[in-house]
Amino acid sequence: MDVILIKDMKNLGEAGAIVSVNRGYARNYLIPKGFAREATKSNIKIKEWEKQQLSLRKNKEIREAKNVAHTLKKLSITLRCEVGESEKLYGSVQAGDIVEALANEGITLTKKQILLEEPIKTLGIYNIPIAIHPEVESKVKIWVVKK
Structure with missing residues (x-):
């Protein structure tokens, strides 16, 4: 049968x-x-x-994921953080902080989609990979500056 x-x-x-x-x-x-x-x-x-x-x-x-990826490539986000004497952050920038910053720009993602290997603990410019869809990845530029 x-x-x-x-x-x-x-x-x-x-x-x-x-x-x-x-x-x-x-x-x-x-x-x-x-x-x-x-x-x-x-x-x-x-x-x-x-x-x-x-x-x-x-x-x-x-198609929708590719549109979001295109938007993310153009986007540059600035995160203002408190720093100590040696330019190290009090705490760190984590995936949740990036998700929140992207939400302020109108892009809704989850923490799992942010492929951050380890929390950011110093000032600088970072290109963070983001998995929008299993077949579509992009990067977003994050500027970590002092408050």
């Missing part, structure tokens, strides 16, 4: 794949548990339509 996998199955394949299995395995386990559905003509058409919609949605997300 042919079935369309709804979820990834370790020994059968990835979601969306059409696989042949024993009729009893399909009727007693895969279909009732929601792991697969029978591969009828209508279900195959539905699978193709869902695949097409997913592709369109993914392309739209990538």
Whole structure:
């Protein structure tokens, strides 16, 4: 019996794949548990339509991420921080500070998207990488200056 996998199955394949299995395995386990559905003509058409919609949605997300990346490349953010005698910061600049500064510029990101290897502890100019989308990365220029 042919079935369309709804979820990834370790020994059968990835979601969306059409696989042949024993009729009893399909009727007693895969279909009732929601792991697969029978591969009828209508279900195959539905699978193709869902695949097409997913592709369109993914392309739209990538386009929007590229627009944000283009905006970030042009952007330069200044963070004013308190410093001590040797030009070292009291505390540090972390991903949350960068997210907050970007929010003030109208760009909404999460801390996880800021790829800051370690907190910034000195004054200077930094190019911080940002993962906007799994397939799109950009950098933003951060100026850390004294208050």
